[in-house]
Amino acid sequence: MYEKTYPYLFWIPLLPLIGAAVNLLVGRKLSRRAVHVIGCGTVGLACLVVLAAFWSHLYPLWKAAHHAGGEAAPALTQTVWDWIVAGDVSIKLGLWFDPLTAVMTFAVTFVGFLIHVYSTGYMSHDRDYARFFGYLNLFTGAMLMLVMGDNLVVLFVGWEGVGVCSYLLIGFWYDKDGTEKAGDANATAGKKAFIVNRIGDFSFILGMFVLFFFTGTLNINDLSHNVDKLMLTWDAFGLGTVTVAGTAAILLLMGATGKSAQVPLYVWLPDAMAGPTPVSALIHAATMVTAGVYMVARLNFVYMLSPTAMGVVALVGAFTALFAATIGFAQNDIKKVLAYSTISQLGYMFLAVGVGAYAAGIFHLFTHAFFKACLFLCAGSVIHAMSGKQDIQGMGGLRKLMPHTHWTFLFSTLAISGIPLFSGFFSKDEILWKAIAQGNPAWPAWFPTLLYVLGMLGAFCTAFYMFRLYYLTFSGESRADAETQKHIHESPASMTAPLIVLAVGAAVLGFVGLPGVIAHGEYNFFHHWLAPVVERGAAITAGQAAVGGANAMAHNSGLEWGLMAFSVVVALIAWLAMARKLYLGGYSAQVERLVAKMPRLHRLVFNKYYVDEIYGVLVVHPLKWLARLLSDAFDKFLIDFVIVNGAARIVDISGTILRSLQNGNIQRYALYLVAGVAVIVFHFAGPRVEIQVKPGPQVQVGETVDFEARVPGDTTNHQFQWDFDGDGKWDTTWQSHPNARFSFDKKQHYRVKVRVRDTRYNRVEIGAASLEVR
């Protein structure tokens, strides 16, 4: 109804892919200028196509649908081609551009474009300039495929594509500075990210299998029309009453925890900071890691059907939000703090989509894309100025030296900490409110409160560690060595301009989604914009399961105001009463005292709860051991030694043996020839007389047996003589016909013989046959 084909959609993912192809294939031969014009230009153009599609087609459609008040989702579609057609299965390369996709594509292309521009400054001295931009473009293209695919297969292609790019970019400096050790660490970080993601992806694939097995389609729209099939249970297979939707939701969630760095698969993201900083900003903060959130929001109807899965999503999110935030307390690497912050913020998004507040989750995703990209890019700017050093213990005092970086960082910190009127305040507060006000009847009553408490504690921690980071980096006097201090400078305009744009976004974007408590949500434009997509799930799943929705508290505006004020107070306490007191102007004496008071706790947090070590013992080492075993026993021994080299050795040995035969002596060859002829003659010149026995080789005592001697050719000149009982004496005289008759009187085994004489040559041949008498 409100769907329309839009023939230019394919340009959105294709443009960056073209840029990637050019930069990766011929980039080495192009000038740096050409490389970054292509790199930035293709993403910028894609952004323009997104805006054009939004403004000229999607927005009017949305408005029409909105006024009609219906639940029909406005969308632009395009089927690029039939991709896989096999029997009943038809998977199209179909693109889908609805309000949710519009938000995602805008965030990807716009923030992506700014980060591309920033990279022109940040990477300007790098040897592999074209390779870097090629990967960035490839990533952007894959991410756009992910968010635009109208079926899970296309989505999965993008899903894997961004994973590959992530691997390539984390290990981008695999030979950093020619020092192999640093390069090795980078390559290892890349591998870790890839492998941890693969574990999640495996689960994701299983989830797709489950969906396909029961519904026969992976098209998201078709899936949403198969609610009855999604509500089937595994009962038919004797596997309990878990629904298909629940199983698929949990399996897909496992995939999402890998891609979006949630507990338990978050461990790759902090290590991923080994990549260049723009990569951290683009991939590990603003876009790729949000894929899991996007996927849950996109498949909201699947999740809506399973309150348990929703609960798991929400709990994973809330727990991650707090867990990662506490680790941020004790990290000293500027990028590591931001990495744990990202994990924590993604936790909030999962919390939001887990309680069914999809619009709130996507809203936070959107604002987070801006302020987290800005924070990372500021960190990059700082690292650039500090000659590559990332340890905040050696920073400080950058406020005066890097004014632009300073105030953009401050804006983003205010946003992420939830200080009112900055974007993060609106989006995070909406999540916290929904966490407590929007539950699921199937959940226990205390569950929303638990989610809220976890989220609130996380928010407190966020404000604390972010201001700690801010003060240690920018306030007071520099703690760097003299040599480094001499080189501190503000970054070039190509780097500060994107910072400023992002910081402005971080400051004002919250106003597109004012809280619902103001004028009954009239001004929560973001919510209205996404409503056709995310409320469809509620509509189509209504009556199927205990579907979530607003609970009794939802309409208590006093409570909402109160909680909002509470979260502001919490953020301010963390900022002013704690972070400012402890870290303004550098480490205060109190910090040391606090650490000295609880050394164990500090060590535990400093070492990130030893999660990497635990995984190492439980998973990595057993896996490596198994891999080594398989490699030694199977690959090296069976394949390499027995089969591959074994085959070669057999040829080698038989060659050595046979070589001695071919010694060049012609008379030796003649001898082989004679020997061969002798063998053939011997073989064919055997007895040529056969005896045919009637009735058969087994006869009764006293039974009359007929024998016939058979020789080739005519028997005119032949004579026959028989020995029936095998005693060596011939029992008959020479007779001229081949037939004979005899009856046996003993039960035993006989060997009957006949000899045939050719009277012309006087040649005699003997034939024999076995006979069993019983």
Add this chain to the structure above:
Amino acid sequence: MIPITHFLGLAAVLFGLGLIGVLLRRNVLIVLMSVELMLNAANLTLITFARAHGQSHGQGFAFFVMALAAAEAAVGLAIVVAVFRSRRTVHVDEINLMKK
């Protein structure tokens, strides 16, 4: 009448002598002569059977063998001469380039 087995026995002996000559003698000329001996042993067998069967096929065949033997001797001797010219020997042990 001489029994057929005598002819065959003689042929067998001639063939065996030829074979031994081919396998053991080192002089190429002798080897070629031994080949002639084997061919003629075969001829003798052919003629013997032709007579025993009272048919002329075997005798016709023997003529072909003689023609072939003559051709073979001509070519063989030509090769021997050529080899001798280049290598100054007709000793089969020393003509072993075939293993390369």
